[in-house]
Amino acid sequence: MEIFAHRGIHDENIKENSRGALEKIYSSSAHGIEVDLRLTLDGVCVLNHSTKNDSKLLISRHTFRQLKNVDPELLQLDEAFEILQDYRGVINLEIKHIFGERDKNLGRKCVEVLLKKRQLFESGRLNILFSSFSKDNIFVGSELLQEIPRALLVARPLRLSKVIKRAKVLDCEAIHVSLQRSKYRDFERFVQQAREENIKVRVYTVNDLRTYKKLDMLGVDGVFTDHVEKFFSKKE
Numbered sequence: 001m002e003i004f005a006h007r008g009i010h011d012e013n014i015k016e017n018s019r020g021a022l023e024k025i026y027s028s029s030a031h032g033i034e035v036d037l038r039l040t041l042d043g044v045c046v047l048n049h050s051t052k053n054d055s056k057l058l059i060s061r062h063t064f065r066q067l068k069n070v071d072p073e074l075l076q077l078d079e080a081f082e083i084l085q086d087y088r089g090v091i092n093l094e095i096k097h098i099f100g101e102r103d104k105n106l107g108r109k110c111v112e113v114l115l116k117k118r119q120l121f122e123s124g125r126l127n128i129l130f131s132s133f134s135k136d137n138i139f140v141g142s143e144l145l146q147e148i149p150r151a152l153l154v155a156r157p158l159r160l161s162k163v164i165k166r167a168k169v170l171d172c173e174a175i176h177v178s179l180q181r182s183k184y185r186d187f188e189r190f191v192q193q194a195r196e197e198n199i200k201v202r203v204y205t206v207n208d209l210r211t212y213k214k215l216d217m218l219g220v221d222g223v224f225t226d227h228v229e230k231f232f233s234k235k236e
Contacts, residue, residue, distance in 0.1 A: 002031040002222030003231055006205050017047040018073045022083045029232045032090030034224055039106050040064045045077035045113040060106055095132040107137035115144050138170045149173040160190035167199055174200035191219045
């Protein structure tokens with residue numbers, strides 16, 4: 001089963017989605033890395049999970065310079081690509097824009113920034129996977145970046161059969177399901193149905209070995225974790 005480093009390899013000393021978190025992937029056994037993308041007021045794609053940074057500034061309502069002044073570790077997408085240029089694992093770029101955003105087009109704008117980097121994907125230099133909770137973001141990605149595999153994120157307790165239909169319409173190669181949603185009774189059947197449709201199922205965020213083994217037995221294709229090396233050491 002694939003193991004993805006959730007927001008890079010981070011700990012109490014290394015911030016998630018930071019340069020250090022990305023650089024440590026090279027000394028990791030992870031099969032892939034996941035990072036979160038947001039757009040600043042001046043159209044710079046940066047790595048940040050929440051709508052606000054650590055100083056409580058909204059990413060989408062401040063310029064990159066304003067944000068960088070209070071958060072020196074904030075990375076641009078270009079910097080992330082430079083750090084990961086020799087990485088051969090999967091790089092999962094999650095477009096975050098969906099919840100609580102005033103500008104409903106931020107997700108599309110973020111995809112358009114990726115479009116300008118398409119030579120990296122077409123050349124095969126980077127192994128990119130694009131994901132989002134937003135079906136609109138996924139749809140835009142399927143229109144503008146057809147060559148990049150896509151994954152649909154699921155958190156709410158939707159009927160999983162409906163999720164598979166949605167993933168097929170959006171031509172997604174995978175569905176990423178929250179750990180909480182994976183505990184529902186219908187999940188095992190969902191994994192089987194997804195496999196029948198050649199759609200991978202990955203679960204986020206899994207941080208204990210017992211859950212990992214259970215998901216492995218169910219046929220899940222991969223997990224996202226904050227403790228990559230702990231997983232591999234325990235497996236050994």
